Amino acid sequence: MSEPSCSLNEEHTSKSRKDKMVKKDWEYFGNWLHCICIVTFDLELGQAIEAIYPKHIKLTEQERSNVCYLAFPDSNSGCMGDTQYHVKIRQNGKTTQYTQALKEYNRKCPIFLQADKDYYWGYVYFRQVKDKTLPRGYFQKSIVMITKLPFINLFNELCALIAPEFFEVGDTVMDTVIQQVDQWPPPLPGQIIHLPIMGVLFQTYIPNQNYKAPIPNIPAMNHVPNNQVRRLFLTSAYESDMFRSLASVVSHVHLLWELVLLSEPIVVMASSPTICSEMVQALTTMIIPLKYCADHRPYFTIHDSEFKEYTTDAPAPPAVILGVTNPFFAKTLQHWPHIIKITDGISTGNQKYRIKKSENLKVLDSKPGVYTQYKPFLQKDKAILKKLLRGIQTKRPGEVQTALLKRHLCELTESFMIPLERYIASLMPLQKNISPFKATPIPQLFNPDDFLATLSSAGPQLTIGIKGDWVGLYRRFFRSPNFAGWFHTRYTELTQKLQAIQLEALSRADLKTWVQGKQEVEIVDMILRIRQKLDKSYDDDVPIGHAVQEMLRERINDITCTLPDDLKVILNQES
Template identity: 25%
Template structure:
């Protein structure tokens, strides 16, 4: 990505590109910008919020408390450097109503708000009904959610989340009170586009501290010219002299919730082949798995299972940046399966959901969630979590600098040891438990889960052998990351393969009339599926990498929160694809050829199917602003409908005319 030290010197109000006509494109990307200062007497203070009123009072509090480090790891390590910058991101639930008349901010921000209107869009996602007692039993269980409400299962949609990408600067100066100050610049969005907003805030943060509010104005000006997000494609987004080149993840990889309409959502989420490596398979595909988990490589397969079945997981790291990258890396580990559990890359004690979690007892069932924290206080407060992951190097200011000074040979020896010790019997400090981190941070995994898959020694050996052949450590990390991503993508794809027959669109066979309409997809029943799978086995790829407990992993996956939303999405895509294939077959076929071979019941069914097809095409044309009456499809469909109608007995024809809508179609 190209970088520039500054924006072109232009005023927002005098630039012809900053008019109201171009500005609405901003709302498709952002909720707004914020700058927050830590005041010694008042605490966190929101200095600017652009546009004014974009956040409710509750959201301003949530954003303010999530925008600063929650531990002293950065402070202790940064005092010798004068200035220390940290980039991280958080996720919090949207709540309250946006302020229509918010507290006055700086005039330079409020002045520009009228030209950049922001709106919020919502969508209630649909949920697929599956005939399975196992799933029904699980969905009826209630648990305490992060927001303190009862949860009947995740992935229902409707709940909005706010993603905040933070550039935090800590400046140490003996002349200042308490020897320093800190301030954060935020990019806020409802879209988890890590590949866009992380580089954006990395650019915008230094520019703000150099140029002040003008940097936010210029950023808003240039972003108002951006096209709408095109999911699943490469986009080049201009920000002054800078080009942010990012491949947006496909729409179906986004967490369930707000977004496009259901029809638009399903039409845009045609499955992408995992073998197509140019298309990202996760919203966090840019996270370096090897760089984040290089000290825990032997446990990646256990972590993959925990994420797959949606188990509650507490992730603790010394710094917010390490913490949020670890959570993002874990979510990307199960790609192309979207993560439907509630995840918080950076969670603090000030989060409104902390009180409800802190009040949980051992009898309460912790809902599926991934919490990333930096404060060791959580180890005591949330000791009911069954799985705890400690990741990251303590006291590391810059991962690349520290990695460059470390010797490769020492790390290689650690990797070799990890290859030989892959299972929970050798988890670090097993008897002492996670509370040992109160004294000293070290990378480890504590879990009650019995893994069904075995660590792939061949993959780990390839990582070990690759490093000495490269001179630049960053290049080694990229190569190893690519190898890990390919392996876990293949692992997840093979795990999901047995569900293929239930998600596969069918085409009309030769001699079968397409005018009867497509048959329904095969019904899915969890118990029947497990019985059939037990008989034929998990497949060659998984058989080599799993033990005798592999069927239980499928059972846990079916009962977990990730299955239903994924199955519903893929099912909707398959149904839509099947309808498209049958419509295409109808457009190419002569209905009169099939009418001669049909029974009276089949003729009626064909009439109803073509009638539905006509109604759907008229609705789609109306939404698209197309005159359907002037298209070739209109002539073909109406001609087929009239041909079938003429083939019906007279008494049925008279009955058909009693329906006003049907009579209208017949006279088109």
């Protein structure tokens, strides 16, 4: 009887090893994608998920519903052929356990590119073509790549490669795709990334925290076995064509920058999800390097699980930018303070896109335009507007126009943020006041009036040259989610830096002398506090190096030696 039992154990062990291997393998896939959904139109169910790859991935019912409705344009009639756009989906299930590579990515990338624990990005490729063999007379299907990464440029290109092949060939394409993605290197900021898939080598760059650093040279790819591989180099994984999106409203770019900076509620109305998602994306990136901390939905439908939350009749709409195509929204959201209505074509726009200030807006019947009663705090920079408008007339290449606009907006945001960065750095206590034997000091509190008093001698008007009510703009900014998000991040960083400085001081302290005359309870308390701080440093909550960690362990040993044996045993059990 012993032989069968032995073979069962072997079978169990083999299965267990296989399961571990599968789990380990898909971890690399999870560095880039959560899953890929195939959404089709079912005559009885409407839009329905036909398949999810890899097959072991589960979505909650609410996530599945949102994916289904976002996977098809709200009004399919005008979307014959292929349509591409991107969406944001609120995560409804358990908090994502990031892979080690994604944790590393979040630590090293610029803050405006970090993965968001509460949301997925979805990259949609929708096809609608006439097909008499089908009951409705149309083939309607989408692939949706779901990921934590905001790499709009990269994933749009990947969708454009994979989706047409999948529509022609079927499931085997997806099996190949997920296996190849599972072999990709991690998304490491500051490097050129090489991503081979379906005979194409995608090469792109992910910036690190030094987001202005020049892109490194592309190294020779000697290790690519097939010389026939087609290469596609994307200078940016995440940037879309900002100028193309904003061309029709370019004369109001400074007003829009203020609205986005202040996290004002904005609705973008367009005829297709492609146009509205690109416009929403362009708006949120106007304030880079500041992270846009309010919510934004590049494409939003009446079936979205947050529909009631965002279309409430409350006097003040929530801080969100919505991209919509359904005419129903023109009525539902007509009370919103800022509405951008755009058409399919790219227009030079000066005459068409004037600010509308009518009290009784009928947006449904109105012409394209920016509808707002907002009065900007700052004057326009006429020089950059003149340069961009001249570029339209002379047919300057779009990438040059985008580069000009991006540089101007980045300088404007940096000029706005530099005084804030300088002031928050001044909230740090003096290093000489940090004692290894006292509680870690905390940064001083942010005082708006103290900050505003610094502006006359060190304000943004000195670096950007734009005149206006800067003080009024800062006061309004202090009430916005963008300020709250920035301040929370910076205050956390200062607190961690103070903890690191104190730990370094503690690692060099003479604890053998300190311990003399101390009671056992004080010594044990010191040991437990150092251990706790060490644990936090391993989780990267406190940024100290390996050498400091080693020295701290030595300090623990120094004072543990002075305790009675029974206490040493208890402390060793707890460690």
